[in-house]
Amino acid sequence: MRLLQLFADSGPSIHVAPAGAFHLWGFTITNSILYGWMAAAAIIALLIMVARKVTVHPQGGFTQFIEAGAEFISGLVEGAFDDRKRGRKYVPFFVTLFFFILLNNWFGLIPGVGEAFHRGDNPILRPFTADLNGTFAIGIVTMITVYVASVRELGGLRKYFKHFFIGSIWNPLYLIIGLLEMLTDLTRVFSLSLRLFLNVTIGEIVIAVFSYLGHIAAPLTALPFTLIELFIGALQAYIFTVLSLMYLAIAVNHSHDHGEEDADEHFLTPEPTPAIKPARAKAA
Amino acid sequence: MDLFAVASSTAVLGKGLMIGLGFIGPAIGIGLIGGNYLKAVGRNPEAAKFFGQALVFVAIVELFGLLAFASTFIVK
Numbered sequence: 297m298r299l300l301q302l303f304a305d306s307g308p309s310i311h312v313a314p315a316g317a318f319h320l321w322g323f324t325i326t327n328s329i330l331y332g333w334m335a336a337a338a339i340i341a342l343l344i345m346v347a348r349k350v351t352v353h354p355q356g357g358f359t360q361f362i363e364a365g366a367e368f369i370s371g372l373v374e375g376a377f378d379d380r381k382r383g384r385k386y387v388p389f390f391v392t393l394f395f396f397i398l399l400n401n402w403f404g405l406i407p408g409v410g411e412a413f414h415r416g417d418n419p420i421l422r423p424f425t426a427d428l429n430g431t432f433a434i435g436i437v438t439m440i441t442v443y444v445a446s447v448r449e450l451g452g453l454r455k456y457f458k459h460f461f462i463g464s465i466w467n468p469l470y471l472i473i474g475l476l477e478m479l480t481d482l483t484r485v486f487s488l489s490l491r492l493f494l495n496v497t498i499g500e501i502v503i504a505v506f507s508y509l510g511h512i513a514a515p516l517t518a519l520p521f522t523l524i525e526l527f528i529g530a531l532q533a534y535i536f537t538v539l540s541l542m543y544l545a546i547a548v549n550h551s552h553d554h555g556e557e558d559a560d561e562h563f564l565t566p567e568p569t570p571a572i573k574p575a576r577a578k579a580a
Numbered sequence: 581m582d583l584f585a586v587a588s589s590t591a592v593l594g595k596g597l598m599i600g601l602g603f604i605g606p607a608i609g610i611g612l613i614g615g616n617y618l619k620a621v622g623r624n625p626e627a628a629k630f631f632g633q634a635l636v637f638v639a640i641v642e643l644f645g646l647l648a649f650a651s652t653f654i655v656k
């Protein structure tokens with residue numbers, strides 16, 4: 297019975313939401329935004345330092361790593377568009393997005409951040425991406441950029457709304473499909489931010505649970521999960537970048553697949569005969 | 581006796597079911613993605629370059645399992 301009571305102990309302290317660290321001019325500064333500022337300052341300083349060190353002759357170490365990552369993402373961005381010149385404009389945004397998320401995820405794994413250091417009941421520092429407010433802000437900024445960029449690339453709001461519809465909007469089927477497409481587009485900001493938030497938070501929770509189970513040997517039991525989180529942090533940064541890139545590339549490339557002037561003619565004019573009808577008649 | 585009462589409360593049962601059932605679907609989904617990717621590579625080794633896309637789909641599937649896991653913290 298005593299053994300059972302040991303297992304029924306209070307358990308590790310787990311927080312899904314950020315907690316207020318201190319108050320500043322009437323605002324509550326949460327532990328995640330505090331660490332977000334610190335991480336942002338560190339990222340800016342680090343990347344400026346690396347950018348100064350980059351040379352034509354490749355060097356080893358951290359500079360090489362950042363260079364390889366930037367080259368990988370810029371290749372990805374340029375390859376996603378039909379003509380590479382069109383994609384070049386968006387390289388800086390996506391590379392910044394990738395490194396911001398990647399380094400924020402990794403800074404969250406430094407020992408001492410998260411559930412380790414407490415003041416009262418709450419941890420002092422919390423990774424920025426383990427806060428839904430933070431990831432939602434990243435998602436909103438990303439999706440607004442994607443919307444603005446796709447409207448500008450397509451040349452006008454009318455053409456942008458047209459790309460949701462595969463044919464004339466007077467066809468009820470195409471109308472419903474188009475409206476559903478628009479709805480799906482609006483949910484993307486939630487799916488992007490929730491995915492990043494849940495992955496990082498659950499990683500934090502798993503690390504907290506295993507360091508609690510380890511008791512004295514906590515570093516030993518938490519180490520494998522920290523290594524997995526290192527991988528997952530990179531993977532999530534990659535996925536966030538690739539998905540937002542895909543949303544932009546779909547909107548931009550779509551209009552170039554169909555003949556533009558051809559689709560423009562049929563957009564608002566009634567088109568009662570779908571393409572399937574003659575084929576059916578022939579088969580019958 | 582007290583411990584038994586805690587363990588058999590409906591919230592604990594609900595959390596257990598939520599985690600268990602919520603992990604089945606994504607596990608099957610990720611297994612299908614990985615299996616089909618390996619099948620494609622086995623047939624045509626050129627397909628190995630689509631590993632990044634396979635990972636993107638893994639992340640999409642994984643979200644639902646994570647949602648189930650996160651929901652367990654809301655249930656009291």
